[in-house]
Amino acid sequence: MRVIGLMSGTSYDAIDAAVAELDLVGDSLVLKPLGTVSEPYDGELRKVLAAALPPGTTTLGEVCRLDTRIGQAFAATAVRADRELCEGRAELVASHGQTVYHWVAGAEVHGTLQLGQPAWIAEATGLPVVADFRPRDIAAGGQGAPLVSLVDLLWLRGRPGRPVALNIGGIANLTAPDGTAFDTGPGCALIDAAARGFSGGALVYDTDGALAARGRVHGPLLDRLLEEPYYALPAPKTTGKELFHLGHLRDALAGFGTLPAEDVVATLTMLTARTVADAVGRVCATEVIASGGGTRNPVLMSMLAELLRGVALRTSDDLNLPSDAKEAYAFAVLGFLTLHGLPGTEPASTGARHPTVLGSVTPGRGGLRLPPRAARQPTRLLLE
Known part of the structure; x- marks a missing residue:
């Protein structure tokens, strides 16, 4: 399966897209990197986003506008990645979105908010989109981060x-x-x-x-x-x-x-x-x-x-x-796991009570056809 992973980190300078061809082979998940693109945020959007982040203040109206404009920016980056890196043959988009608030009180995380409405990505690409990865881990008692830990553990095992x-x-x-x-x-x-x-x-x-x-x-x-x-x-x-x-x-x-x-x-x-x-x-x-x-x-x-x-x-x-694009590749992996009904967390890493299947899925233009649930959780990530 060809998956586009989309990521913009806490530096909010650009949207990174990484395209991975992923396949489950026995107990291994095989990842073939197909390339990356990076699209800087529009200067005005970046300025508005920076002003809305803590310790700044904002309004629900501004949050709505940011959710839409960031979603449109992610959508444009996904379209470019699909066109330039896999000739329009991508099958799934996994979008982390843009973190704007992580609600931490002492040692406990109560919630998190990532903007970048996935409907814009699904509409622009025609592909199903997995997004909102972090909240499920928090609902299970975890920190919601670092979510790439499961990918790191699979990758460095051995x-x-x-x-x-x-x-x-x-x-x-x-x-x-x-x-x-x-x-x-x-x-x-x-x-x-x-x-x-x-x-x-x-x-x-x-x-x-x-x-x-x-x-x-x-x-x-x-x-x-x-x-x-x-x-x-x-x-x-x-x-x-x-x-x-x-x-x-x-x-x-x-x-x-x-x-x-x-x-x-x-x-x-x-x-x-x-x-x-x-x-x-x-x-x-x-x-x-x-x-x-x-x-x-x-x-x-x-x-x-x-x-x-x-x-x-x-x-x-x-x-x-x-x-530069490791996290984008990691979220491509997490999106793939979600679509196949597999957990994307390691409780030892986030503190959650149990592993969870992450995110929500927005259907693509042809509706939603989920692949069969994978028979087993991969224990290794192999780079091809």
């Missing part, structure tokens, strides 16, 4: 040592071989917020780590940032920009006077590297396989490599899975 899958997006998360998975804290969220804030919006992120490379880590600021209680919570745990936003940084900066922008960004880059390295140490990893936009920041990756102290650090590209 690899020697204790390999850890790390994703560095707006928020960073990891998955360990025993199923332990959690958000480590800010990936690029605070770095991006500082870059935008100090540049008056001219920058949306620290391109190639240029700001951090010119700065020095400010020890007292780093110590204050590390006092955030989230880092001490046990797994499973999740977080988001509801916590790690520009206001969080401003609170930490109080009393330090005016620090050079480069020093602040260097300190935030070290914060991400330090919290990731601490998390990797807690799960006793022997290898870290990283993906996500943060891997394109050479300063962050250099800091992380130094802090890992001998633990091998590589990217998923080294294992033939594109780091």
Whole structure:
């Protein structure tokens, strides 16, 4: 089955589409990557979305408009992926949507909201769409994240040592071989917020780590940032920009006077590297396989490599899975599992009471014809 996976992460800079040919062979799920495309958000849409996210305020009218416009943007990206990567022969779309709120209170997650109405995708492509992946896991007592953990576990099973899958997006998360998975804290969220804030919006992120490379880590600021209680919570745990936003940084900066922008960004880059390295140490990893936009920041990756102290650090590209689109491929897998009636969660990763079949299905133009339920849950993910 040819599946288009659609993903826009917490950095909300673009919609990534990955097309995978997926097939169940015995106890293995075989994935053949067919390619990826990425479509930046329209500048005005991105601006409206950014203004609506915490700690900003919004209205139900704006939420409705965002749900429609994001859905239309996802639909256009899916049409492009189907046309350019599989000659119009895709059979399913799996859309994560755009997370706008993750309702966390202490160690408990009460709800989550992803926008991007799947009806627009189904109408534009004519294909069935699996969407709204996260709420079912939360209803079963889980954190609703990191949902890619099941895919990571299947993918890395059998690899020697204790390999850890790390994703560095707006928020960073990891998955360990025993199923332990959690958000480590800010990936690029605070770095991006500082870059935008100090540049008056001219920058949306620290391109190639240029700001951090010119700065020095400010020890007292780093110590204050590390006092955030989230880092001490046990797994499973999740977080988001509801916590790690520009206001969080401003609170930490109080009393330090005016620090050079480069020093602040260097300190935030070290914060991400330090919290990731601490998390990797807690799960006793022997290898870290990283993906996500943060891997394109050479300063962050250099800091992380130094802090890992001998633990091998590589990217998923080294294992033939594109780091920029790994999550899009992961949601293609989760959509495939849903359509075949198979669970898409690992309770050890999210804290749910039991595995669940994720998401809701929007029929395509020809109605809804579900394949027979698969006889068994795959135990491995093989890349072809």
